[in-house]
């Protein structure tokens with residue numbers, strides 16, 4: 001959802017573990033959050049104050065985008081660190097994204113996930129608004145790189161309820177559509193989570209156009225099996 005404009009600035013909080021190696025990871029994470037925020041904004045995926053990104057640099061240390069700031073124009077100093085329960089570890093005065101509970105809930109159930117990307121990508125969100133998923137096997141690269149993209153039932157954005165519903169589905173999926181809200185993807189890195197976001201949006205656009213043309217051919221179970229065998233056999 002769009003995030004409320006923050007009211008007033010507070011002093012810097014810093015409860016980060018002092019560790020030179022960790023500091024290198026933090027520096028890279030901050031650069032990536034700024035860079036991918038800019039890309040997502042330019043691509044029209046996070047209009048206004050919508051969308052949020054996060055990176056887990058180490059167990060118990062997650063860097064997130066701030067609330068009330070357009071993510072196309074972030075500065076590294078705007079970024080915030082929280083632990084996996086959402087407790088503040090670092091901030092120069094911004095509040096963490098109001099969707100922090102959704103991010104931290106996913107990290108708690110997915111130890112393999114290093115980044116979470118949430119946008120309001122218009123075509124994919126249109127499917128979510130129409131109550132449609134993107135789970136049919138249509139494009140090989142999506143079948144291989146993401147798998148089925150379910151529709152996650154609506155829950156009020158920013159609440160613990162949305163965190164619970166979304167993390168339950170994301171235990172076993174790499175991407176999901178949030179009913180009447182937006183899209184969420186995960187990855188080992190932010191580059192991977194963001195690439196999945198682009199693929200979901202591209203798929204949604206292609207399916208919408210194909211439906212307008214009057215026909216969507218779905219790949220057969222045999223073709224899907226062949227694809228998955230290819231991936232498993234050759235480590236694509």
Ligand SMILES: [Zn+2]
Nearest residue numbers: 001002051182
């Ligand atoms: Zn949202």
